[in-house]
Amino acid sequence: MHQFLEEAKALEAEIIANRRYLHEHPECGFDLENTCRFVMEKLTEYGYEPKMICRSGIAATVGRPGKTIMLRADMDALPMEEETDLPFRSKEKRAHTCGHDTHTAMLLGAAKILKQHEAELNGTVKLMFQPDEEGTSPTGISGGDVMLEAGVLENPKVDAVMSLHIMSGSYPSGSINIRKGPMMSSSDTFEITVQGSGTHGSQPNLGVDPINVAVHIYEGLQNLIARELAPEEQACLTVGSFQSGDAANIIPDEAKITGTIRTTHENTRTAFKDRIREISEHCAAGFRAKADVKFMHGIPSVYNDPKLTEELIAYTEDMMEYPCEILEYPMSGSDDLSVISQNAPTAYFMLGSGTAEEGYLYPHHNPHILFNEEVFYKGTAMYVNAAIEWLKNH
Template sequence: MTDIKALAAGQKDYVISLRRHFHMFPELGGEEYRTQEKVMEELKACGLSPRSAAGTGVIAEFTGGRPGKRVAIRADMDALPLQDEIDQPYRSQHAGICHACGHDGHTAMLLGVAKSMKSLQAELAGSVRFLFQPSEEKFPGGAEAMIADGAMDGVDYVLGAHLWQAVPAGKIGVTYGRMMASPDAFTLTIQGRGGHGSMPHQTVDPIFIGAQIVVALKTITGCNMDPMEPAVLSLGMFKSGEAFNVIPDVAVIKGSVRTFQEATRQRIFERIHQICQGICQASGAQYKLDAIFGYPPVINHPAISKVIAQAGEQALGRDGVIEIVPVLGGEDFSFYLGKAPGAFMFVGAGNPEKGIVYPQHHPKFDIDETALPGGVEVLLRATLTLGGGR
């Protein structure tokens, strides 16, 4: 039998070089043309026949030497509209665009898995479908478009991995159910009546009304929700007015709601309406609430998480697998889980000794690249097990 550990370790230089290439040349969601070209080039070099999907995505399939299950593995490819501030030779060459979430590493790891498969063909039962997805960061995401292009047709199981700074390099984080939340957004527009700052009695002040609403909204999760059920309501923008002596007509507030249960989500938005209606009615203002409901929550299938955990123990040791607390960030990997049993894992990428301490979406975000071959090994082992064993 092929030594999986040695096979994955042998991909280290290849995977790191690819990760640095993608980091230097990041592309935003829907614009991953150069990334798509590079991925297809590498897959062809592995003897595969990739095809484009979802515009700038890629799908390729590898067939094993024995009958078995079809396992899909997904990596996302897009970057963020953020200036790269890392002091590294592989710093982004595209101003205002940066791989500050780890998607460069996801793409590189999946290519490492694809390259490894040639050595495993005789031992692999079933087949492996490689999904390189565009636009994970850009709502409504690329997962549904990939699925519409056949990504999940005939798939028995699906796996996904995310490099995660909060988990130390050399470990993976798993859950046996809830993993990531539904990320919803809302825009609240308060219509008042403007006027001169010296005559507030002639106005309906949207700043004052908005301030009351902001304070009241922050009571929802603390006062109206089950304290044992995770829920977050965050406010990220409050804009109104241009001059110190002019009371404006309009104030705009933008925020985010994160939940795992549909009933919790609906209750929060119901309370937002009630609060806005009550305060605005008492003040003589009008309001408009525009909600954007995001991806479903990522809920892992326990049996598949167990396979990942076992693969992690084989690859990284018993101490290399930790059960993590679910996070309230969102991920459109949830759409794949709606089509087949599967699980998502976090591949540890943080390392304080190397100064790798900045979180996802920070301009100084980086990863400990020694994590990449370990991620490749875990995915290889899990895929072989789910396909039907070696």
């Protein structure tokens, strides 16, 4: 077994214990007071001088002057109730159903090992512990944006970024999945408000039915994927809510549609946002109504720098002694590591945590999801190995 795998395996009990504590005490968004206290105390215990560079955003460094590689983990949970039988399950109406507790624990393990190897580091490793990846803040501005604005890529200047995400329900335990170029989709939330004119249900001719207009807008939006997306492109448009009216015999004044558009290329993202607005406004006008289209704060797609990704794949395969799985297509999910990847060369790995055949039946954001604790030490070793090997060669 490779040295860093052995060292991470020796820390396995501590990594799991840290994860179980975080799992049992989940916090959401930027309200991570207890989580940050725990992380700061652990980093201090390991010999670091961590800094809170923004609300619930922690940075720490280890090493010496030179090139800098940053390792990132998100820390936030989701506002939902857990429905597992785990003895350390959350008792709150919050739950770590996306595995960010595991990311935090794995990076804490890496921090401990890296500190023990500080004299060998040919440069600096920066650790980034991030709030609100899920974008649950009312402002819609995610933790990645806030930490970027706070200067996480400066002092020292970051030359490369590595991160990983655990994946349960679809990827075999211990598998490492990645691709060069677009890795994950952008995500933009839209809200379309259709203003009609209310009237009695028996006299629709005296009003403008916003429900009818909104239905036509909905149908028009489906054509973006069916007829305006190039066959080699990838995008997903979902309408998640459709709200209007309160009574069976009243045509209401207003209807509201909300949804998301996800793309893998920025030009498609821009074009589809323009078309959502155009279809909505023109369709509404054709029925004597008006449509107001708003886009909430969105995030671009995660981009894996080809050169860095190829390099870190090689280091990872040498350590693991088995190949990474190269994904044919970008993932349809989104992650605000994207804002970091637009500003520094980035490589984002997916660490498999079990398939349905292995007993891990549920996908992310499901209240029943489970994660295979036997792979956590591998994530820690991946962080350590990527940092040390990259610095050694730069």
